[in-house]
Structures are given as structure tokens and as C-alpha cells.
Amino acid sequence: MDVMIAYDHSRNARITLEVVKEMFASAKPNITLISVIEDVGSATAGADDMFNEQFADQKAGVEAAAAELTAAGFSAHVLMAEGDARKMILRAADERRPDLLVMARHSHKPDGNFITRRLDALVEEFDHMTFGSVSAFLARRAQCPLLIIPTGAD
8 A cells, every 4th residue: 555645844744644653553554755845936045045945954854754654664755846735746646646645634823933824824825715725726636535634723
């Protein structure tokens, strides 16, 4: 069995990882952690630095999650992608055809400080109005079963 987890090393991604570890403890499926870095653009020199920093942090987080899965007896692989999370996760699922795609449900309690949470909520609202959430997008388009983990933070 192959399971793909959308993983960005956020609080919700950690909850999802713990649920998958518990749910599949006896089956020990092959797990692919897909982590997507959204392109922040290169309008300023600072944007490249922010992107590189986010990429390094997220890559370290997803690699630590893979090591945690391996230590628990799972076969774990990391897949890093850059771009629109919805499209990159859909592309990975279409190409690799997992038996199950797992992701966290959106939360209104993102990681970060007050300003980060406000900015995230604004961007999220705009994104939801124009495109819909990542999980809603994948629920409509993924060709494999999709498990959306509630995070209890709404």
C-alpha cells in the first residue's frame, strides 16, 4: 500500500502525521511526504532570501518527519515541489497514483505571531473566494481516495 501525505511541517501537518502513524501502525505502508514550497516571487532581492529560507526550513522539517516515520518502521520518501500547492500535490498524486492521499483540513489557527496569523487569514480568505482551499480543490480533482484529517482548530 502506498500513502501520500501533503506535509508542510505546520501544526496541522504534524497532526496528520501522527494520525497516519497511528492509523497504519500495523500495515506499515510506503509513505511519500510531498512538501510544496509556494513561490514568493522575485520582485525584490529579499523575496529570494525569504524563499530560500522557507525552502531550507520546510525541507529540514519534512526530512525530520521522514526520519521519524522510518524510525517507526515505515518506508518513507520525501518529494519536494515548488509552485501552487494544489496543482503540485495533484500532479504528484496523478503521477505516483497512491492508494490514499492524506492531508490536514484547513485551520484558522495557523502557526506564527499575530501579524502572521492576520496576513495568513487575509490571504486564505482571498484564496478561498477565488480558488477554494487546497483540500477542496483536491477533493474535486484527485483520482485517488482522499482522507482529510480534521485538526480541531476551527
